[in-house]
Structures are given as structure tokens and as C-alpha cells.
Amino acid sequence: MMKTFKGIALLLVMVAVVSLVFAVGWQTPSSELAVSYAKEGSNSNSSKSHRVQTGDSVTSDVLTGNQAQHEDKVPAEMRAQLADIANAYTQNARYPDYAKPLNSNDWQFLHPQALVPRKAALANVPNFSATVILDRYIIDRSVEQAVQVQLSAESGFDNSVSVTGINVWLQQNAKRSPVMALAGSGQVFSGVLPVASLRAVPQGETAVMAQLIFSHGEKATVNAMVKLYEPEARLVRLGDTQVDGADLLIPVYFEVNKAGSYLVAANLFSADGTEPVSHLSAEMTLSPDNKSGLLKVHAATLRAKQAAGPYLLKDFDITRLPDSAGELTTYGSSKIISFAVRGFPLDSYSNEPYNDPAAQQKLEFLQKLATAK
């Protein structure tokens, strides 16, 4: 009995202490902001976001609402951040859009037209998922394509069950390509979609369907969307490179099926293909009578990367731009995966910096924001 009383008394004391601690926290005189944090903390919200805790003791560097009112209309930290952005924009504008410096974290340039794989859960096989993987989302159907299905069992999955086979086909509306069995076992199955299969469905958005057959008799399908095309233009060779003022000029030659305005992009690397140098892009008007264009690299980019060459040009991304709104983008390809490109000593180029008049007004806008009071 005595022990029970002692236990209750101890519990009451602990509750009192905790209440006191919270009360002190709530009454922290340091700021109005501290109160607002406490209010925020009372909401139940995103499960992924972290929360500011209630009852915080706050050090003296907190800005109060009153302080905020007495200062400039634009918070100083926002000004500083906008100055940071203006500075970053200035640095980037030193290099032309046609030849931006390329870095290993420029994923979107290094993986043009990429297929972003989706790990798909299955309704009829719990705790199991499958991912259909192809090299690109936009696929030249005149070239065979590797396809892979990766399997993943999560905790709770019945490990006595396994996938015994995977069939793959292309599907677009009611049209289907012939079914092809992938080779493999365990967690990875793979195969190659032949050109005949790729051409068995019309050009355009197509589902790559993968049917999984399980050892316990269940079947399930997962899919990845791709876009099939026949090239409207094919890059066949490069011409001799030359220096023109501050630019390295790289002539490019095509076979052209359909005239139009083409956006030709590619990545320039060191000759061994390991060091990224520049992402090149150029708009070219191509036709059966005009089959060539120029890619350019500005010396500002080459100097920033300390890359005098020789180089390797690869990762081609060729699109025919729509002439009018509503027209579909179509695509081109390169007959060869990569081309060697001759380089020149960096002092062969003139020294004028790149100047983009289109960037000037935008920079002034950002700078004005950064200096606003």
C-alpha cells in the first residue's frame, strides 16, 4: 500500500516537473517568434518534414517580429540570397548557351532523353516489386534495344516463391509486338528488343510490357513508357575542326529525311572520355539540300575547364523542333556513338570574353532584387 502511494507521489512530482519545464519554455521572454514556433508545433502535418519543437529555449540572436518591422522592407537574408543568385547567374552567363561547361553532376546533360526507371509494386504479390529498365525514354527504333527487368523482394515476402520467367512485348493501343522471353534468373532478367519488334508498332508513345511468371502460378505485368521514332536526320560524320576567333568550330554532316529546324546537342569530353568538358547545343536548319551545320565551343569554356583537347564528342541528342505550336517534336540520331575531335592550344583562341546581350537585362533584374531595400 505504502509502495503504491510512493509511486503515485513520484508520478505526480514528475508530471509537475515536466509541466514546469514546459511552462518555462512557453514563457521564454526572448521573442514573439518563439511563440509562433510553438503554435506551428501543435499542428499535425507532413510525416516526412521535421518539426520545430515546442518549449524551445532560444538564444539571443533570434529576430523578433518587432525587430523585423523596424528594418528594411526586404529581409536582409533574402537580399543576401538574391545577391548570391545574381552572382551565380553572372558566372553562368560568362559561358554561352551553345557551350556550357559540363560537370559530372550535370545529370540531365550526361543522360539525354533518359528513361527514369520506376520500381513498381504488384497488387497480387505483396512485398515484391519490379523495375523495367531501358537506356533511353526516346528510342531510335531502327536500332535494337537492350531491356532489363530488375526484381526486388522486400521484408515479408515469401522467399519460397520466385520468378520463373519474364516475357516482354511492346504495346500501343490495340497493337502488340511479338512476345519475347528474357533470359535470367534471380533478381535480373535481360534481353534485346530486335528492330522487327520495335517496328511492329507505330512510332510514338509505347508501353514496354513485362509479364512476370511466378513459381506459385501467379502472373503480373509491369511496364515502362518509351517513345519510338524513325530518325528524321542522321549525323554521319564530323568535318575538320578549326579555330575562329574565340570559338572552336566543329562542322557536322547529316543525312536528312525531313527539312526543318533541328536542335543538335552533344557532350564534349577529354579524348579518353573520362573528363567532361562542355555541353554543346546548336540550332541548325537542315534539309536534303543543306545537310551540314556547326557546333561551337567558346574559349571561355575551354579555358575554364583547362581543356585544350583532343576531345571526344558523344551523347547526341538531336530533335527536330516544331515549326508551329501544336506540331510534334521529332528526332534524329547519330550513326556513330562517338567521334574524335581535334583540339588546339588554348592560346590559339582570341581572348574576348563571351558576352550575351540577352542575359544582360535578366542580370540587371536579379541585381536590382538583390539591392532592394
Add this chain to the structure above:
Amino acid sequence: MNNKKNICQMTAIAAAMIVTAFAPSTATAQIAGHNVILVHGFIITDLVQPPTASEILSRRKMSTYWQDRAEGYLNWSGAERLEGGIARMVFEQAKGYAQQGLCNNGCVLVTHSTGDLVARYFMQNQANWMRNAGLKPLNIIATIDYAGAGGGTDLADVAVAASNSEYVPAPMKWAAGMMLGANLDVMDYKDLGVVIDLQTSVARSHAMAPNSVPRLRVSGNGGDLTEAGMGQVRTITKTIIRGADDTVVPAHSSCGASVPNPILSCSTKLDYNGKRTSVYGPKGLLNNHFPVLMAANYDHFNITKDENHGLVTYVLNDFVAGFKVDFQTYTKTVTRNWWEVWKDVGTWQYVKGSDSKSLTSLIYETLNY
């Protein structure tokens, strides 16, 4: 057949534009002396009830706060595809602004959600289209992108997968459908309109060439999970979307990250709630994409409104090596005694005034000094 459909559509757009041109404008302000054009996000009713041309043109879907500060609109229908009806509709409106000279001094586009993708596609192609139409391109000097979906969303991936396969788990199908206004049990792939363009691979294949327009990104990570009905939907969509999200769009998209990874912040040094800490953030950003503000408690739909939903933090990114800003003055540091085990200790940074003002008014007041 397609040409006939296009001609009919263009005629309807032209007729509707004549009516809209005489509609009164209530705009009262610009941003730093530049006219503002609004590009709204995906409208949830579009898939089941596709709007007419005149309904699209008269749309005022961005928050009233921005409507009061806009001089133009680039409206579109979610029932259409980006490269089809959306491009035609947006370009028709843009031609009108080009003829009026609305952007001769430079315009700022304010986009929400899918409006980010629509704006990017328009900006890459408008020079060709305007030239072919005998007009000067609109001079866009910057964009402000709220909850930008230009990098795609897992919800669209699930919606398209569900239209192609009966093996997508029912809760995922239901939640994605609820957010996109589509019954994915009965809807066919071809009826998904712009949702098809919002698949991660598809969105990131559209108009990715570098250009000189700075894109200022605003990203949220909130979503009330307790609200009756929609709370359940949001709980599931937050599971479907990899990484941080605002219930519809993942952080990799709204931040403008170069890789569609499941990042947890727009910065590697700062959490959405403003806490300075090491976070799984983007290793690189898309060309000229600059995350400006993050907020832990704003969601996809309230982020453009003039409503306060908690504190807002500014993004630390070290855009340029060697350029450092001392933010120390604007931080909040929490310490704890040994027995205060429930406290989250550390340093937080916030934008002053975000305890009472809306994120949108903070942006506007900052930019329109």
C-alpha cells in the same frame, strides 16, 4: 482529320480571345517594373470535363493575390497534351501579348505546378513560332515557379502505369486518381491528357536545352494528413512520391534538381523546416534554376495563396564556390539541458515575417521592392 480538328480549335480560340480581350483587367502592380504573366497549374476537373476554348481563356486559377498583380495569362487545359492543344492555346494567347507589346520591357512569368513545364516548353519554342508568325518573341526575363512540376511526378508515373496494367495496387491507383481527378479504373491511357507529359521521363525529355532565363524556385514539403478524406489521399501520395514532396510534386522537380533522385531538401545543408544540418539534397541543379524559398508546412495547393502556413526558410546553396554569405544574424539556436531529451537542438534559419505573412506576400514584397 487532325488538320480539320486544329482549324476548328484555332477558330474557337480566336473567337474566344476577341471576347477575352475586352474583359476588364484588375491588375494593379508589376514586379520591379516588369509585367507579370500567370501560368496556372493542372486543373483537377479538366480530365473528366474538358473545358471549352472560351472557358480556358477566361480562367483565373492562380491565387487571387497574384491575379491582382498580373497583366496577362497563359491558360491551358489539362485534357490536352503539351505538344498539342496546350501549345496551340498558349501560343495563341502569347501572340496577342506580342502584338500588344506587353513584354517589350520584359515580363516575369509566375508559374504553378504543371505551369512550370508549360512555360519551359513555350520558352524553348516561342522564338521559332513567333518568327514564323511574323512576330517578336515575348521578352521573358525571369520566372517564379511555385511547386514546379517540370521535372515530373511519381503520381503521373503511377497513373499511366495503372492505365496500362491491372496490377497496380488499388490504394496507389485510388490516391493518384484522386489527386489528378481521374478514375484510373476506367480511364484509358489516351484520356490522361497532360498527365502523360508529367511522367518523370517524359517531363524531363521536354525542352531541356539551356537558356538564359533565370528560374526562381519555391518549394513546399507540407500537406495536412489529418483532414478528413483528403488526409488519407495525401498520406498515400506521400508514400508514392519518392523523397520530400508537397503531396503532388517531388522535391527534385520543385527545386529544379538535375537528377530525379528522392532528395529531401533543395539544399544539402538545410532542411525544409529551416534547420541547418546535413541533408540529402541536390548535387546539381538544372541550368539557371535557383531554389529561393522552402517551407515545411505549405502544400501543393496553398503555396500560391495569400495564407500563412508557418515559417519559411531561404535556401543555402553555395551556387558559386567561394561566395559566402554570413547568415548568422538571422538564425535561431536551440540548446537543451541534459534532461530535456524531447528537444530538437540545433540552429534554424527563417525569413523574417514568415511567422505572420504568407509565403506569396513575402516573395512579392521582396521582389517588388
